[in-house]
Amino acid sequence: MLNDLNRLDEKVMDAIPEDLLREVKEMTVLELCEVDQKISMLAFRALDNGENIFSGEARVRVDRALQSASSVSYGSKSSVTKQSRRDAIGKRLEKYVPTAPMDRLTALITQALQWQRHTGTLPLTNMSEHDDPSVIVPASFDLVTGLPPVFATEASETLAKRSDVDIVPSQQYGVVKFSKKTHAETVAFLPDGSGILTGSTDGFVEVWNHTTCKLRTEDLPYQANDEIMLHETNVLSVCSSPDGTMLGTGDSSGCLKVWGLMNGKCVRKFQEAHTKGILTSLFVKDGSRILSASQDSLIREFGLRSAKMIQEYRGHESYVTSIQLTKGDSLLVSSSADATVKIWHRGTGDCLQTLALPSLSGSAANAISINSVLPLNEDASIMVVIPRGPVAYTMGKDKGDVITEFKAERGDFVCGCLSPRGKFFYAVSSTGSGSLLHCFDVASGGTEKVMEVCDYDVLGITHHPNKNILATWANEGNRGKVKLWVPGD
Numbered sequence: 001m002l003n004d005l006n007r008l009d010e011k012v013m014d015a016i017p018e019d020l021l022r023e024v025k026e027m028t029v030l031e032l033c034e035v036d037q038k039i040s041m042l043a044f045r046a047l048d049n050g051e052n053i054f055s056g057e058a059r060v061r062v063d064r065a066l067q068s069a070s071s072v073s074y075g076s077k078s079s080v081t082k083q084s085r086r087d088a089i090g091k092r093l094e095k096y097v098p099t100a101p102m103d104r105l106t107a108l109i110t111q112a113l114q115w116q117r118h119t120g121t122l123p124l125t126n127m128s129e130h131d132d133p134s135v136i137v138p139a140s141f142d143l144v145t146g147l148p149p150v151f152a153t154e155a156s157e158t159l160a161k162r163s164d165v166d167i168v169p170s171q172q173y174g175v176v177k178f179s180k181k182t183h184a185e186t187v188a189f190l191p192d193g194s195g196i197l198t199g200s201t202d203g204f205v206e207v208w209n210h211t212t213c214k215l216r217t218e219d220l221p222y223q224a225n226d227e228i229m230l231h232e233t234n235v236l237s238v239c240s241s242p243d244g245t246m247l248g249t250g251d252s253s254g255c256l257k258v259w260g261l262m263n264g265k266c267v268r269k270f271q272e273a274h275t276k277g278i279l280t281s282l283f284v285k286d287g288s289r290i291l292s293a294s295q296d297s298l299i300r301e302f303g304l305r306s307a308k309m310i311q312e313y314r315g316h317e318s319y320v321t322s323i324q325l326t327k328g329d330s331l332l333v334s335s336s337a338d339a340t341v342k343i344w345h346r347g348t349g350d351c352l353q354t355l356a357l358p359s360l361s362g363s364a365a366n367a368i369s370i371n372s373v374l375p376l377n378e379d380a381s382i383m384v385v386i387p388r389g390p391v392a393y394t395m396g397k398d399k400g401d402v403i404t405e406f407k408a409e410r411g412d413f414v415c416g417c418l419s420p421r422g423k424f425f426y427a428v429s430s431t432g433s434g435s436l437l438h439c440f441d442v443a444s445g446g447t448e449k450v451m452e453v454c455d456y457d458v459l460g461i462t463h464h465p466n467k468n469i470l471a472t473w474a475n476e477g478n479r480g481k482v483k484l485w486v487p488g489d
Contacts, residue, residue: 016096023089026058031082033065033072041066166423168439168449169470169485174213176482183480184473185236186460190261191244193465198473198482199235204228205249205259210469210484222264229259229266237278241287248290250278256292258304268304280322284329291332293320299334299344313344315351322372326380333380337369341385343397355400357387374418374425376442384425384442386416392427394442404445409436417463417470424448426470428458437461437472437485453483 013021025047032040044066047053054062057076064071074085178184178200186199195216196208206228207216217224229249237250246267247259254274258267274294281292289310293299299313299320318337325332325346332344341355357368374384376394382403386392389412394404411431418425425440435458439448458474470485 016093020089020092020096022053022058024093026054026062027074027085027089029062030065030072030074166419166421167468167487168424169468170449170451170488171486172453172483173486174210174484176208176213176484178480180479183475184459184482185234186238187462187471187473187482188238188240189462189464189469189471191240191242191465193467194244196471196482197238197240197247199231199238199249199251200480201234203231203233203235203251205230205235205238205247207261208482210464210471213484220262220264227264229257229264231255231257234277237281237292239281239283239290241283242285243287246283246287248281248283248292250274250281250292250294252277254278254294254296256281256290256302258290268302268307270302270307270309273300273302273309274298279319282323282325284325291323291325293323293334295319297336297338299323299332301346311346311349313349313351315342315344315354316340318369321370324373324375324380326375327378331380333373333375333383335370335373335385339368339370339387341370341373341383341395343380353397355385355395355397357385358393358402371413371415374416376418376422384416384418386413386427388412388414390429392416392425394445404442406438406440406445407447408438409447409450411436414458415460417461418442419463419468420466426461426463428453428461428472430457435472435474437470453485 028047029040029044032043044062061073064073074080074082176196176198179202182200182202184198184200188197189195189210190197190207196210198206198208200206207220207223208214209216215223229247231249231251232253232255234252235249236252237248239248240246240261241248245261247261248256249259250256250273254272254276256270256273256278258269259265260267273292274296276295278292278294281290283290288305289301289303291299291301297316297318297320300309301311301313302308303310313332313334316334316336316338320334320336322335323332330346331352332346334342334344336342339357342351343353344350345352357370368387368389371386371388373386376382376384381397383395383397384392385395390408392406392413393402395402406425406427408427408429411429413427414430414435416425416427422442425442427438427440429436429438434452434456435454436450437453438450440446441448453472454474454476456474456476458472461470461472463470468487471482472485473480473482
């Protein structure tokens with residue numbers, strides 16, 4: 001209460017009558033006397049400050065209370081209780097002190113928990129301490145001590161730790177396996193890192209526990225009941241809202257859907273979002289809109305409340321392969337099979353800048369498709385550009401000049417991603433006889449590690465949002481697999 005008084009706006013303090021302030025200070029001392037005599041004496045000295053602010057009956061009540069907690073009295077009459085005195089003072093203060101709804105604290109705590117989930121501080125699920133390690137239970141979290149969930153096994157405890165330093169994953173620890181003749185086309189970690197979202201060739205959208213590599217069924221009962229989120233054709237794109245409550249999926253027919261994560265219900269469906277397949281999608285920060293990019297060369301933005309298209313971005317001449325939002329969602333960065341990177345203004349839909357690849361070994365730059373673009377900073381002034389070729393680049397936005405080159409040991413790059421803190425750039429090359437994972441130092445362009453990750457062509461790679469875990473996926477012969485990688489011993 002003392003801190004609250006000290007933090008009150010000066011204008012508010014000046015507006016409160018002196019007699020009311022004295023009553024507030026008197027109540028502070030009296031209530032503290034019931035808790036701790038030493039603390040109440042310190043409070044009295046701080047509030048009084050040698051100015052003798054208490055006089056008359058108030059002074060008598062304060063002096064008695066300071067001498068003995070059993071002598072605390074809140075008014076001149078016995079009918080005046082602590083609560084009735086509180087209510088009377090509170091009613092007078094309402095005229096001068098701004099008030100907030102009673103549920104405001106609950107709302108603030110909810111928002112704080114959502115942010116902690118988003119940053120990985122508060123995982124959505126954890127391992128059961130006593131049951132089968134494959135069973136997932138909702139995570140418990142102590143709001144007072146701030147202690148995170150406790151994981152049961154040594155292996156899962158290692159995976160649960162948030163990584164403060166980027167370390168190169170080098171050993172496989174798990175595999176998500178699909179049924180025969182089915183494979184994942186697209187994979188993404190949930191924003192809080194609590195699981196993996198996959199979209200597959202059979203139209204299924206599924207959420208997996210990345211620790212056990214099994215479907216999350218305990219906290220997502222619809223998956224246990226085979227009530228799978230489903231498209232009619234191949235799912236080519238998956239994404240999550242920043243708070244992790246909604247999922248966005250796009251398929252090869254151009255249909256875009258939005259789902260509730262916890263109930264698996266489709267909350268929005270844009271049947272003809274595009275005329276061709278949706279290759280990538282993402283939510284804006286507040287989750288009110290979703291953007292999709294397609295094989296029809298268009299990027300479109302849809303409002304979830306209005307269920308209508310809000311904006312269209314025209315300019316690419318071929319497939320749009322990746323999109324990213326930067327600068328507080330005011331800029332949109334896209335890459336395309338037309339060998340260009342474009343920067344768009346989200347408010348107007350105007351293309352602000354077009355960057356082209358440098359020529360490679362005498363070949364025309366426009367002959368090379370760009371698989372993806374990864375901004376390295378908020379204003380996208382520096383970005384990693386990954387073409388379908390043996391070299392990827394760090395490029396500057398202003399002049400489109402090459403800052404760093406990343407060269408494949410063998411084959412052509414097909415996909416890439418950044419580590420959570422942007423220290424490493426991971427890129428996978430297809431060699432014709434398998435796939436190599438390259439780890440590069442972003443600043444120097446130096447190669448940190450190269451290792452073989454698959455005997456087949458890897459389709460994609462993604463990184464856990466706050467831990468040193470990589471996921472790669474491929475159609476290995478007749479069965480799809482998502483492999484998970486962590487740092488070695």
